[in-house]
Each structure stands twice: as C-alpha cells, then as structure tokens.
Amino acid sequence: MTQDFVTVADYIVVGGGTSGLVVANRLTEDPNVHVLVLEAGQDTTADPRVNIPAFWQSLIGSEVDWQYKSLPQEGLLGRSVKEPQGKGLGGSSAINAQAWIAPSQAGIDAWAKLGNSSWNWASLVPYYKKTHTLNIPPDQATVDHLGIDWVNDEYRGSSGPIQVSFPGVVQNPFGKAWVDAFRGMNKATTGDPFSGNSIGGYSNSATIDPVNKVRSYAGTAYGLPALQRPNFHLVTGLTVQKILFDQASGKAIATGVQGTVQGELKTFNACKEIIIAAGAFNTPKLLELSGIGNRDLLTKYGIPTIIENSGVGENMQDHLASGISFEVADGAMTGDSLLRQEPEALQMAQQLYAEYKAGTFTSGGIQSHAFMVVPEFEVAEGQRRQSELIAKHPPKPEDADHYNIVRSLIENPNEASAAWIVFQAQSSLHDKDRGFMGGQLLPGNHASLGVLQCHPFSRGSSHISSADASAAPEINPRYFSNPIDLEIMARHMQALEALRNTTELACLFKPGGKHLEVAKKYLIDTAGTSYHTCGTAAMLPKDKGGVVDEKLMVYGTGNLRIVDASIFPVIPRGNIQSTVYAVAERAADIIKG
Template structure:
C-alpha cells in the first residue's frame, strides 16, 4: 500500500456536491484539496454532453448499476436506480432539470431538527449557483456557474401540455422556480448552448489549473481511516491501494447510497446490524442508512401520436406540471413531465405496443410517505448494499399515484392534446380502480431522487449535525443528498448544489449555523 503526504481536504466523490466543494474550497490559495472520483473524466465524451440522448446513459458505462431490492408491492420487481460513475456524478447523466420545489420544503428541514437550515438560509446559495436566462431577481440568480434555460422552441407535446393544463383551469407559470409551484410550466434546464451543464463542466473545468486542486479519477474509495474518533483520511483503489491523509477534514460527497455505505463499512451505524456482518463497531449511530426516501415515478402514460414526433428537442421533455392528488392538501404532491418518445417499463411493454411515434406524460409522487432503508449485504466493499425505498408501503402513496394516472387521462381529453393524440397506447384506455392499481405496480419506477440516509438533525436517528459533521467524530462531514432529512418536492440536483454551496461557506468559516 502506498501512502501519500496528504491534503488539507479530501473530497470523496466528484459528483454534484463534490465538484462544488472542490471549486469553492480552492478559492482559498492556501488550502489544498484532493477530489477522488471512482469513474472516468467526463471530458471529450460526446454522449455525456448531448442533452437529448441522456436516457441512453442509464445502465451504461457511466452508471454504477444499482438496483432497489425486489419489492413485493411492485410485483416483485427490482427497480434500477441510476447513479453517475463519472466526473460530475449524477449531474453528468441526469435529465438536466433545475427545479427547486416550494419554500416550505426547506423550512421542513429545520422543523425536522436541522437547525438553521430553511428556505431563507438556502436561497442565497441557490442564487449563487444560478445563471438564470431571465436575469437576477429576488428569487433567481445570474452570473453563477450553472446556466439555466427554458426550451427556446418547445416540442409540440411540451407546448400541448401547457395548453391542456390551461383548459383544465390550471395556472401556466412564468417560472416553475418562483414562489408558486402549482400549475404547468416550461422546464428549467441545465443546458447551455446545446450542451449539458453538469457540475464537472460548470464548476470544475474552469478551475482545473489551480495548483492547490488535485483531481484523481478511477479512484474508488473503499475505507475511511481513523485515529480514535478522528478521521485522518481514506484508502482508495487505483492501480493498487493508496492511503491519503486529510490534514483538515474528510468530506464524504459520495451520494445517498455510497456515503452511508462507507460509514457502515467503517463500523458507524446500527450496533446489531453491524454485528450481523462481522463489522467491528466504531460508533452506534443507528440512523446511518435509515430514512431512505425517493420519489416514485410512473413510466409513464403513453399515447400514439397523430403525426411524426420529429427530432428530439431540449432534454427530450420540456414541460412539467404540479397538482394535488387531493384538493384538501395545502400544496401539490403530484408532478408530471413530457417525454418525447415512449416511456414504459419492460413489464408494460410486454402487454402494450409502444413502438413507433409514441409520446408519454409521466406522473409521479413528489411527497411520498413511504420510507425505506439502506443496509449492508456484506462487509466486503465490493458488494453493493441493499437499497430499499419500500415503495407503496404507505397505502396513501398508491392512492395518490392512482389519482395521478386518472388525471393524465383528463389532460388527454382536452382539445389541446386531442389534436396530438391518435389513441392511448399504454394503458390503452382509462382504467378502473383495480386496473389502475395493477398498472401502478407494473410501471412504478424512480425519479432518481434518493436521499435521507445520513440525515441532518438532532435525536437518536440523526447522523450529522447542522454543520454536517458526523456525530461522535472529528474532521468528518457528509455533504450530499444523504443529509437531507425530508426530500423536497422537486428534482434533487438543485438542492444538492445549493447545499454544497452552503457547506463550502460553513467549512471556510464564512457562515455559521445557529448553535
């Protein structure tokens, strides 16, 4: 094993959060940072750069290839959960949606115990990250690393969704990232002049020449190294095993799957669970891996088009819709987006024909009540953990998704969409309750929004404190979606980037959370 002299900060994971931290921390020329990424560099890979073909990346060479555990409530299916294994992480393979949800989503973090984390505290960091095409406002930022645009020439099915929503007396929003989120809107996209705006491209590429920044790809971290309760660095595989020291801190940015996995392998987690796998207990921190949350998505409601769909535009979508499954709810819980092509699970395509000119409106649940867990399958770091969001374990989630399925057929009945739709394709008609439940179970998949597995807060299940430090340890923080105590009702890329922006300020001493 080789041992290096070390760096001030070792950042584990070059994804959405890790690239932000590496860029922001090295703004101080007296600080040295090592960024470790298991996958390859993103540079020069056309498939990562082209927005319209992002879906072809899922399950491919730049995806970790994880699956959720088989779920009896989904007919025993194992749902794939893509996670980026390349510089930029999931921001290099995702759908490039920049959506922040509602202000109350972040106020809920503070209510859950993450003192000092609320919408008011995060808004400056959302704005710091943004280069919004509409320019700076009280809610939006300009001049930041992430270019954010709307479709300049929306696909007809995207425009059709907005018109259909208006026919059903829903609001057509000027900006889905404004204070009101209920209604339809053109999507905000991380697309800059036809190119993907990953964190690797937006944050890291412009600063690669900094002498205090070292980026190593093809470096898979397998172990955290400790001296008592102080984390002193990590061991990683790259042409052999290398140990590197972190003089100031080790920053886990490996994502909501790999970060808790590394903590569990280090003996930080539930006492009994670690014992079951022969892992020596370093700290009984039972919240590690618990509180796993995700947004379930139906892939999707498919319609045969009256005319050829033409070339894919933007990210293959272009418009979104938020509404309530129950009028008694205070805020929307359902979300849908357009797909400029078929969108269906293998189980659905076995039953229905989705070949040819078919497009989809895909609904999902952004306020899921089901909560799962990540746990060890083995003490071997090569063995992926068991990842179980327990989709539909709360029956209210099934009710909401059935309602969402029905509303898509209401949209399809509008004049705006009747002009585009020849016939329903999958399902091929409006379904009764029993049929709709069966369709939900067969088509339920994921928005790729896993979080919560190292939750920030107080109490017995909290893993990190409001400054993102792992309880009971020195010089070890987690900065990624795993620390989110309650998933916001939106795509998670924007919240993770804002979280990492604020984490960088906390680490540099530019801000403190209330004690």
Template sequence: MNEQDAGRRGGRAGEDAGTYDYVIVGGGSAGCVLANRLTRDPKIKVLLLEAGPRDRYIWLHIPIGYYFTFGNPRVDWCFTTEPEPGLKGRQIKYPRGKVLGGSSSINAMVYIRGQDADYDHWEALGNSGWGWTDVLPYFKRSESHVDGASEFHGGSGELAVEHIGESWEILDSFEQATLESGVPATDDFNRGNNEGVGRFQLTRRNGLRCSAAGAFLKPARGRPNLTIMTEAKTKALILEGGRCTGVQFDRRGKSMHASAGHEVILSAGAIGSPHLLQLSGIGNPEHLKSVGIPVQHASPGVGENLQDHMSLRMMYRVRDTVTLNEQANSLFSKIGMGLRYALYRKGPLTIPPALVNAFTKSDPQLNRPDVQFVAYPVTFDKVGDPPHPFPGFTASACLLHPHGRGSVRLRSSQPNDDPRIQLNFLTDEADRETAVKAMRAVRRAVACPALKRFDPQEIQPGPAVQTDDELREAAANIGMTIFHPVGTCKMGSDDRSVVDARLRFRGIAGLRVVDASIMPTITSGNTNAPTIMIAEKASDMILEDRRAN
C-alpha cells in the first residue's frame, strides 16, 4: 500500500508533523482568514498548509504585478482547461495562486461583493443564514474602508479597501458614454444593488496590494498556537471510521502527516478542494473508479457545478488621446511611471488592468443585472503580449449568471497531475443569447456622443461582425474567462450538494469546506470579497460548533 492509499484508508506514512485542533489545507483568501480568526483563542492550535512558497516575490506586492505573476510557475499553478466545445475547441490558460494569499496575491485586487439577490437566492435554495442581511455584517467585519465605517462598510477590519485614484481621458469618456447609453451612475458597487457605472474599489493600501496573506495572516503569524508550513502539498485526507482525522502531505521532498483533533478544513479553492477530495477517494464513484482510485465515500457533486464568468474582450483603436498602450511601449514613459511609483506610490503601477466598471441588464425585464462591463486603457492580443503600438482601450462584456456548468475531475490517480478543468462556456443556448446582447450593449455605449471625438474603431471582433449569428460565432472565437471559478463543492441539501449550510461535509465527520467552491451559484462580480466573507462566517460557525461539542 503506497502512502496515498495509506492516507485514504486511515494509515499514516512519513514524519509526524503533530496534532492540532484544526488543520487548514490552503493558504489562500479563506485559509488566511480562518487561520487568523481561529487562533485568536490561544487555546486553539492550528496548522495551515500551503503548497506554494511565502509571498516574498516583489511583483506580488506591486499592483501592476498582475502582468508578471500570471503564467509564472513561481506563484501560479499554470493550469489549462480542457478543449472547450463552446469555444471552438480552444484551451484556456487558467491561473490560480500558488503562494501564501492564494489568488488574492495575484488577482486584479477588485473588491466586489455581488448583489443582495445573489445571497437571497442562496437562502431560497435552502441555505439558511446566507441571505444578504446575514452576510453583510461579515463583509463589514473584515473591511477597513478608506471612507471609514458606514451602514454598508467596515472601518476597522484588516482588509484595506480604497478608491482607484487614477484615470485616463478615454476611460472618463467611456464612463460618460455608458451613462448616455442608459446605465445609471453609482459611486459604490457594494451596497447590495450594484446596477450602474462607476469606478472599482481595490484591496490596496498605500500603493501596495493588500492580499489575504498581508491583511489576515501577517498579524497572526507570531501567535504560538499557529503553525504555517509553506511548500507543503497535501496528497490525501486521512479517513478513519467515517471521520476525517488528518492529512497526508509532502514538504520539500519529505513525506509527512498531521492529525486534527476537531476538524480538517479544506480551503484549497474551487479547483484544489474537489481535486484533493477525489484523490482521497471522495466523489463520484464512477469517476473515481475510472482513474483507479478506491471509493471511500460516494459524493456525486464533488467537482461538478463549476461556474465562472466568461468575458468577451471588445477592443477599440482611438486617436487624439494617450492610453497605456503608448506609455507601456515607451522607455521614457516606463521610467517616468517607475519613478512616480517609487517616490509617491502613485500612477499606473498602482492599478489593476480594469478601472471603469458597469453592471447592467441584457434585458430590461430582468430583476437584476446579468452583464458586467469592464474597461481598461490598453489593448493586447492576449495576456502576456505587449500592448498594441497605437492608442486603444478594451471594453469587456462579462456574463454574470452563466447557465452552463463545468467540472473539475482527476486526470489520473497521481497527486502531481493537474486536474481536468472543463468550463463549458457557451454550451447553453441562453448564454449564447446573452453574449450577443452583451456585445450589442457595449457597441451602443461606444457609439454614444461622449466617445465621438476619439473616433473609436472596433478591432475585435470587428465591424464586419453584425448579425446575431456572426456575433455568436465571434463570442466562440474570443470568449475567455476572468478567473472566477466557484461551485465545485456546493452547499445545499439536495443529492448533489457536498456541504450543508454550516459548510460541514455531508457524510464525513470532522471535515469542512470553506472557500469559493461552496457557492451554489456564482455571485455577480469578482469573487475574492465573497470568499473572504465565507471564511469570516465559517469561522463563527466553527467556533460555535466547537463550544457546542
């Protein structure tokens, strides 16, 4: 019996890393919050395991470092999807953070909670305690908003939230054009009803990224009851008599195991958590048998229900203005931007790729926005390529409530083999129709008077694409992800649910899942803030259950 089989069946192989009250697998957004909150009680002993390294790489902390961390195996898992049938068989690069802070250390820093209706829908599905009024206090608890505490924002939490503070003339005009197209203005997307156009808020402090590691783990790092192990890849959960009692992991070439007196908490994300469950023999029996893994517990929903936001990147060439294209292609401009950042912590190095944002409805009959516009002052063929040599801007249209569902499944029984990620974008007719409406909505905004003097010329998908059929074809050609995977260990009470409303694994004691994978449906917008909220709420539930037992 190999070490992984030993873990699945309750045996322990390798060096003993000790016994803890809680073992948290994954040092991303959720794991960092949990490590902080649980170790506030000095009697609670916690082990946090992170497969990646410490967050010491400089580009993790400079906001524009987004461009240097994606596709960088030092801090990114560098996943790639399976060929996508709705996208002409294209495979999509799928970055996920492999570092303390997880994807919060490499993401675009956007702070978006979603809509109140998102959470009320979760509750309507049978998840008591997850409505908007229930979750709002947890959003506020973690937040340190630049404008201070208010009805909708927290002022004394660990996570810094700031206004962008930078702009370009072309983006100011795009914002005005979107208003002219009929989208209302808003100065805050985080009050429950996020319909409108305005500027993002960012998880940033004094010109530096405020990741979950910086916000939550750094203040807790010195606590004697918290042990953090980086470069520690968990290979299997240890199961004994229907209970999860620990984990088997490798660290720097050494096989190790750790025991959990109360719970093992999976916080490895919507890709990592189902992957580890399946490696441990927990999942759909037919799938597990197909890759040669003995079934320890049947849970057919593990790895299913994958949802993400698809983006349709529409690009425009403009004139008589300066955009980031020219600035990034000029040595003189790059030196100037670097000096401005070094001296004042201001300028383009302090921002994510996107600045102007809008939430709108593809159909006025809808009860909430289903499309997001994201605009940024640069155009390029693909992430990692240099900007185009002419002035331009991008206006992406994102589908907020996809009908298509994907999956995360094992490629093999080997822990080091990447999972098979299938997004299934545009495989549902409703999504194809929304994509057409979303691209037409962007075009309506770009055609408004506020942008006329810049003479915007569409270069993707291009002016030749006009009919609904042509736009559907274009969507299949240009559709991408904005890296918001959720839902693969969804909470609920039906036979495809993986965890209950307290995030306890259904059918296995001593095991909880706390990350974006538990979302039954995806939230309307970027998913990092909701993930932090989930961990805040989960920490209270974990402590309540501890006291009750």
C-alpha cells in the first residue's frame, strides 16, 4: 500500500487506472495544482506478470482483477461470462492484451450525431497522437515481413508517453503469411488504421516498449513520472465507497469522498473537483452508492436519492469475441507449451527474454489483425440482403437512436462489422466460463483464428446489487439480445474457414466449412467478452439517457466529472484502449479550461 497522508487536494481522482492516471498526470503539469489519486488496488509497476507482455492472461482471476462475472445470458443459453477489470496502478491497462487498435472516423463521428456536437473524429485525432509514440522496426527485413507500408505520419504519435511497437518478428511465419493472404484476397489494409478510414488486413502494433520489451501502460508511462512531482499524491489500497455532496446551492457540489483503508473509514476533501475514473463497472456502481441513479433502484437498497438519473449503469456495450483453434504444421512456433507451463519451454523463453529481449515472452499474442466487412455483404445484392436482415429486427422506441446509429455504421460499405485476428496459441473457448484461454489445455501447437464484433446492436447494463460497497455489481451485457449481432458474427466465423484455406495460411495449419447454423450454435456456446466494456455513464443529452454532458460533468452536479470508458456513447470498432487514452487526454484539457 502507498500512503500519502494528504487528505485535501484541488482535485481528487477516484481510480488510478488508465484514464485516471492520464488526467492526474496532465493536471499536475501545473506545479500549483494538487491532485490526489485514490486507487483500490496496489502499485504493481514492478510485478513481472504485469511487465512481461506474454503474461497478461495469468492476471485474469488474480488479485489484480476485480473478478466480476455477468449474470447468466439468455443469448448465450444461460451462460455467464467472466468480466475482468484491472485493479491496481494502471487499472485495466496493466492487465490488457496490449493490442493497439484504431477506431474508425464514422464510429467516433457517431458520438457527435448522438448529440455531442463537440466530440467528433477531428476533435479526437490530436489526442490519439498525443498519447503515443509509434516505433517502426529499425530493420527493413522486419518491416517487409510485417508489410508495414501503410504508416501515415499525419496520424502517427511521435512523442507520447505510451510506447507502441510491432510485436511481430521475422522468425514467425504467421506475420508474413497473414499479410500475404490478405494481399492475395485483395483485402490488405486500405491505409493507416489510425486514419480512421481503412479496412483490411495488416500487422498490428501493441503497447510494448520496443527496447526493453516490457508493457507500456498508464502505470509506468503516466503514473510513475507523475509520482516524482510533489503536487501528485497517491493512496493505494483504498476503495472509495461514496461521494459526499453539499446541496445548499440547489446544485449538488461534490465536497469529498469516503473510503476504507486498512479497515478505517477516511474522508478526503476536494477544493475544486472530483473526477471519477473507476472503470465501466465501478463508475456506475460508485454513482449509485452515492445517490445518483434510478430512484427505484436506490430506494430498493435504502440509498437516499441525490440526483435522479435512470441512465446511470445503462447503455453498456462490449465486443463479443470467439475463435477456433487449429493445430499448426510441424515447426511453426506457438505459445502453447508456455500456457501448459512446460518447464523446458518456460526455461528457454525466460533465457531468451533475459539475455536477448526476444522470444515468446515479448508479445501478448495478438500481432495480426483485420477490419472486415462480411464477405457476402460486400456486393450490392449482399448489401440489400443485409438491410433486409436488419429491418427484420426493429428497435424498441427507447433504443431507436442507438439502433439507427449502429445501423448506419453496419450499412456503410467502407465500415468493418468485425475484426479478425490470429492468436498464436490455442483458445479453449469450449471450456465455458474460463474466458479466452479456457482451463483444459490440449497437447500440441495451435493457432486460433478469432472474430471480434465491431458495432454491436445489443446493449446491457451494470448496476449495484446491494448498498454494501464491497458487493460485486449486477452485470447484464444482454449479449446477442438483438439477433442481428449473431447473424453478422456467425457469417464472419464462416468466413474464417476461407481465410485459413488461403494458399499463404493453409501451409501453416494441419488439414482439418462451417454451415451458418453450426457457426451460430458455436458462437452461442463459446462467445465471450473481448474486455471492451464501456458506455455505462454515457455522454449524451440527459433526456437520451445521458449521465455526463460534453464537458464530462455529471448532470445535476457542479464539479463531478467522469473521464473513463463509461462515458463512450457508442463503442468504437476494435480494441478500445486507444480511445480511453485519447478521451482522458482531452478530458484533462477540458478540465484545465
């Protein structure tokens, strides 16, 4: 536990995770501004499980994870899904898979269309750049092997704190085969994904320092440098239970927070603002525990209502993911022996990493990526069939705005409806609730071809399950509650078969088509979260279910803001950490004024 005995600061940031550390770092650039960060987890910046890129999965279910789980999901035949969230300095950026993936312009412009006129693609581009530095491999052989011919300097971060590099190496045949397969299908990326206007296959980058081959994340890139400043204060091991308000002026003014540290209830006061950055599950939970939410729900748990807002905890969005593992041809390298913790493989990987910063420890396993349209919907006749399919499932009136926005994205012929990846090891998704890796590890070497949704129609919720702050929230993502999501994802799963059979990739797999109904059944049995939950305290007009306004201020309050993934009105395509960082960078500028 880190103890900093400051109990009053200009700003209190609840949650020292991805967004919280960005904002706290930027605010303390002014030496006269004192910021106190309160983080429930511990400082794990020296923990090798956090720092070594390949170990991220070992943190799921550990003390660095809140270990949440969804309610049984009707759309998954009653299956519950694990919903990991990071708990410790750096939050989920300390346990994530490190893939650095771009949103699309249309996906971010949708935020403006939903009523946030100052939040569009143009407004966020400078912040994607500000947060990262893209390191291109220094040798031409690696650049050629990974097909990195698309980098556009207009969108490339060159001095941001998060170091982004390419985990693919020339020794690994999958990198080249992936790019060549997409080139062969005439589906190589149409540009730099961070231009916001590309689809197709490419070698993706990851938040990994290119020199030391360690995770680059909010904890080390924003947290540790800020800790050197006398005006940055941090308490770890403290779970905030409640925000305190003064309502004398008619507007709720947040004066402080209460939380327990080592069994003792403590109060911390803010002179200016309280900034919530507790993540997509814990942010709505904290609002509700503090009296901001649906009155009926608060009354049920005996919590006095300070601000009535039934949008709190609603609008939850996530990307479902699934994949199929195939045995690879003899000689192809994969991470399976490490997953099985085979001593010889571990020893060799450890040695390679320690001596040369090389080998399987240097990657989170995701280095080849593609943004794809359903192949059968690419042509005009297919687009018509897709529109008919969507029209069969009209929204309820309260879902119309969200439905229409998602529909416009899905029907845009230049917009992907799923991301395809190759994960270089088995993913035992049949093993019910174990998540991506499963528990029953198979012998042999595998690679998994995976699909992640880009623009789901289905939305869910996350609410308190008790007035007790230590109780887990009730998470109901309502996966596949809109049947179109299953229709689209199943078609992508089918298309993976054709990808595997391309000349370039087929030679890397042992020989082994899925009918659409089989693909649907497979998805219902196996799909799980790709860990991208957001939207549960959305930036939207209040009468459209909004919780914060365009300045990220909680409606009805004068100085309580939210800066984390909860505020996303619509989930961007692809893995969301780049947008979490960009939003937090912009939030810091908004707060600075």
